[in-house]
Amino acid sequence: MQIGAITITTTAEKPSRTPVGRQPVRWYQYLKWGDWVLYALIGLLAAVMFALAPGRLASPGTGAVLERGGEVILTLSAADLAASGSADVVSGAYHYHLVYTDGRIRFAEADCPDKICVRTGWISRPGQIAACVPGDLILKLTGTGDPDQTDDVDVIVR
Amino acid sequence: MNRSSRNIRRLTLDALLVSLALVLSLAERWIPLELLVPVPGIKLGLANIVTLFAVLRLQGSDAFLIVVTRSLILGAISGPTTLLFSLAGGLLALALMLLAVRGHEKIFSVIGISLAGAAAHNVGQVAVASLVLQEPLLLLTYLPPLLLTGLVTGTLTGIAAYPVVKRFRLPVERAG
Numbered sequence: 001m002q003i004g005a006i007t008i009t010t011t012a013e014k015p016s017r018t019p020v021g022r023q024p025v026r027w028y029q030y031l032k033w034g035d036w037v038l039y040a041l042i043g044l045l046a047a048v049m050f051a052l053a054p055g056r057l058a059s060p061g062t063g064a065v066l067e068r069g070g071e072v073i074l075t076l077s078a079a080d081l082a083a084s085g086s087a088d089v090v091s092g093a094y095h096y097h098l099v100y101t102d103g104r105i106r107f108a109e110a111d112c113p114d115k116i117c118v119r120t121g122w123i124s125r126p127g128q129i130a131a132c133v134p135g136d137l138i139l140k141l142t143g144t145g146d147p148d149q150t151d152d153v154d155v156i157v158r
Numbered sequence: 159m160n161r162s163s164r165n166i167r168r169l170t171l172d173a174l175l176v177s178l179a180l181v182l183s184l185a186e187r188w189i190p191l192e193l194l195v196p197v198p199g200i201k202l203g204l205a206n207i208v209t210l211f212a213v214l215r216l217q218g219s220d221a222f223l224i225v226v227t228r229s230l231i232l233g234a235i236s237g238p239t240t241l242l243f244s245l246a247g248g249l250l251a252l253a254l255m256l257l258a259v260r261g262h263e264k265i266f267s268v269i270g271i272s273l274a275g276a277a278a279h280n281v282g283q284v285a286v287a288s289l290v291l292q293e294p295l296l297l298l299t300y301l302p303p304l305l306l307t308g309l310v311t312g313t314l315t316g317i318a319a320y321p322v323v324k325r326f327r328l329p330v331e332r333a334g
Contacts, residue, residue, distance in 0.1 A: 027269075027317050034258075034265035038273045039309060045277075046305035053298035070292060113237065116300075119198035129299055133287050134239045 054127025055141070062126050062143035064105050066098070069136050074098075078143070081105060091135035098139070105139065106130065172220050172227075179208040179228045183244075184235075197303040199283070203311050206251070206275050210268065210319040213255045215326060225252050242290070243283050250282030251275040268323055269316030276312030280304040 064081060066074035068091055076087075084101040086108070096117070097109040104124035107117040110132065117132035117139070126143035182204035192200050205228065212221035225248040233241025251274075258266050258274040266274075280301060288296035 030267045030320065031269060032263075032265055032267045034261055035267055035270035035273065038266070038270050038277075042273065042277045042305050042309055046302040049298050049305075050302040053302065054295065113239065114199070116198045119192055119196065121196065127295070129293065129295055131287065131291055131293065131296055131300075133243075133290055134237075136291065138291050138293050
């Protein structure tokens, strides 16, 4: 019987067939140096992208726009988001239920195939997005928290 | 073994692997992984085991046919979005795995090739999503968590594929 690194041999038990002095091989002992490089590179890439992603700064003036095929089909102001409410949207064959409260918004329900939009969860900071490819929808947060987002404000005016 | 019987062998094996990959792709939908790890789009990538095997033990053309056929059939079952995602992720993953397999045993283990495939699969899928929706920010939003979870799932599928790759030294000549 073997528990972790300690081998307990009772008199009733047959001796282990593993030769003496041979340690069990763990999965990471198969790794080559290139594997470790890949772990580091992929992790680094993820970290850099995460650092570049918008939505790190909270902003009191955060509103939301829902775009379908590049066109804005729903605009919610910061005041709308601060109050509680919901919106139902139909895009193609799919139905979506959006819920917003306390300055945040999410796809609460959808009947699209993979439900990536719903799993994205709450978004609350300018620049954050939730997307649904089958329904061709992008929910974007707009606001003053990030100077790069001023372009999106122009879109609402149009 | 003459040429025609070798071709039949190859056809049969490839068809078998396509069906295996399909079953794995469909079966992993029943695993509610996203409930445990709330990352949008997360998957175990079990079909990656089949691609790993094909890349390591068969020819590149076999691996290509298996990936494309699997995507086409999945697309026929689940619709055009799935087809597009499956092809983009599958082919980019295959391309990187074929590159990585050149360094197999020397630079990368099976796990490293699996990691490359998992990361490329995620990049391909999110890139297609951001192209379809014309929103490059999707890459920054959805890719980082998928890349990180891909390190874990890629390791797991690599470990799962290891004994298969190790034991099945099929009489299918790589050079054939």
